Amino acid sequence: MATEAETGGLVFHPMDQFIVRPLFGDGPVGLFTLTNATLWLALTVLAVAALMIVGTSRRAIIPSRSQSVGELAYGFVYKMVEDVTGKDGVRYFPYIMTLFLFIVFANFLALIPMSFSTTSHFAVTVVLAMAVFLTVTILGFVKNGAGFLGLFWVSSAPLALRPVLAIIEIISYFVRPVSHSIRLAGNIMAGHAVIKVFAGFAAIAVISPLSIVAITAMYGLEVLVAFIQAYVFTILTCVYLKDALHPHH
Amino acid sequence: MATETQSAAGNGMADAVGVEGHEAAAAGPGMPQLDFSTWGNQIFWLLVALVVIYFILSRVALPRIAAVLAERQGTITNDIARADDLKRQAAEAETAYEQALKDARSEAQAISQRTRDEIKAQVATATADADARIAEKSGEADKAIAEIRASAMENVEAVARDTAEALVAALGGSADTATISQAVDSRMKG
Numbered sequence: 001m002a003t004e005a006e007t008g009g010l011v012f013h014p015m016d017q018f019i020v021r022p023l024f025g026d027g028p029v030g031l032f033t034l035t036n037a038t039l040w041l042a043l044t045v046l047a048v049a050a051l052m053i054v055g056t057s058r059r060a061i062i063p064s065r066s067q068s069v070g071e072l073a074y075g076f077v078y079k080m081v082e083d084v085t086g087k088d089g090v091r092y093f094p095y096i097m098t099l100f101l102f103i104v105f106a107n108f109l110a111l112i113p114m115s116f117s118t119t120s121h122f123a124v125t126v127v128l129a130m131a132v133f134l135t136v137t138i139l140g141f142v143k144n145g146a147g148f149l150g151l152f153w154v155s156s157a158p159l160a161l162r163p164v165l166a167i168i169e170i171i172s173y174f175v176r177p178v179s180h181s182i183r184l185a186g187n188i189m190a191g192h193a194v195i196k197v198f199a200g201f202a203a204i205a206v207i208s209p210l211s212i213v214a215i216t217a218m219y220g221l222e223v224l225v226a227f228i229q230a231y232v233f234t235i236l237t238c239v240y241l242k243d244a245l246h247p248h249h
Numbered sequence: 250m251a252t253e254t255q256s257a258a259g260n261g262m263a264d265a266v267g268v269e270g271h272e273a274a275a276a277g278p279g280m281p282q283l284d285f286s287t288w289g290n291q292i293f294w295l296l297v298a299l300v301v302i303y304f305i306l307s308r309v310a311l312p313r314i315a316a317v318l319a320e321r322q323g324t325i326t327n328d329i330a331r332a333d334d335l336k337r338q339a340a341e342a343e344t345a346y347e348q349a350l351k352d353a354r355s356e357a358q359a360i361s362q363r364t365r366d367e368i369k370a371q372v373a374t375a376t377a378d379a380d381a382r383i384a385e386k387s388g389e390a391d392k393a394i395a396e397i398r399a400s401a402m403e404n405v406e407a408v409a410r411d412t413a414e415a416l417v418a419a420l421g422g423s424a425d426t427a428t429i430s431q432a433v434d435s436r437m438k439g
Contacts, residue, residue, distance in 0.1 A: 015279055020287040029287045037291050041298040048302050052310035059317050061324055067317075074314045094307040102302055122282045123291035189282065 107226035
């Protein structure tokens with residue numbers, strides 16, 4: 001993927017944008033080192049705070065623009081949680097809102113040129129996906145006890161098929177965090193890498209107009225992807241949560 | 250980043266990474282995502298970021314937005330209720346107005362009826378009065394005409410008598426007054 005074809009003047013380093021570097025100095029990346037990843041995580045937090053705290057600070061009955069956007073995000077995620085998980089899932093709304101806002105702001109900040117895409121890293125998405133997976137699994141057993149295993153026992157299927165289906169269900173259950181994390185990081189990484197490749201082609205004067213058009217088109221697509229992937233991650237989290245709260249099909 | 254990349258390329262490095270030191274080693278086969286030496290750092294800061302966002306949302310932002318939405322809902326509900334109330338009041342006022350209009354109309358009709366009746370009665374009495382007066386006047390006139398006629402007859406009689414006397418005298422006869430008047434009377438009756 002990161003192969004660099006150095007032919008003539010063409011130099012492709014599509015994956016270099018994802019390298020984690022210390023912000024200050026050139027030392028190794030330790031556990032607490034401030035890196036470019038740290039910077040963009042912090043900017044994500046600031047963006048969330050700007051929208052959700054500064055934007056809503058006037059508590060107006062007739063909302064300002066930023067307050068409208070904040071309320072829109074609130075209503076969007078709240079309705080999603082309520083629709084998918086039901087009334088008893090609303091308790092977990094703050095956690096899901098945290099996930100959604102983090103991913104959506106990280107994705108959009110990553111679209112700023114020269115920025116760093118935190119959500120393109122498996123280190124980030126795996127932690128998010130594993131957090132969802134573990135929470136949902138533990139919650140399922142706490143809420144339903146052994147009844148949570150009914151999730152894997154498809155009672156509507158013929159009895160002979162049920163053990164086979166149970167194996168498939170168990171496999172698919174454990175594949176969930178893998179697909180959950182790779183989908184997000186893969187989409188973001190691929191889009192950014194493709195933009196970088198087109199940017200590399202711009203070095204050739206003849207191709208550069210085409211290259212710029214292609215970058216613009218890709219950028220538009222990436223804006224969609226940035227939101228859609230956050231939405232997909234969030235709604236899948238809701239679906240998994242619903243399975244934990246109501247394991248019977 | 251791009252400039253670093255360019256300078257690295259400018260160094261004529263043909264290797265796959267194009268960055269130096271630990272990064273070159275770390276980036277390994279090419280995917281910085283699979284450089285596990287940075288995972289601890291990323292995960293640590295990610296958890297910090299998530300916890301901060303969670304507290305921002307659960308302590309400040311979400312309750313505030315929920316309160317604003319509830320307040321707005323309350324305001325809207327109140328406004329709608331008040332609008333309904335005002336609408337009902339308006340409807341009541343309209344029915345009251347219409348009732349008043351109907352009353353006024355029927356009263357006006359009654360008044361005009363009454364006035365018409367009064368006028369009719371007045372006209373009737375006035376007409377009767379006038380009739381009576383006309384009858385009286387015509388009675389008087391008849392009497393006067395009768396008198397006039399009577400006196401005229403008398404005059405005619407006297408003239409006839411005088412004429413007859415004069416005629417008798419002129420013819421050389423002499424007649425007493427009684428005979429002449431008797432003859433005139435009988436002639437006039439005839």
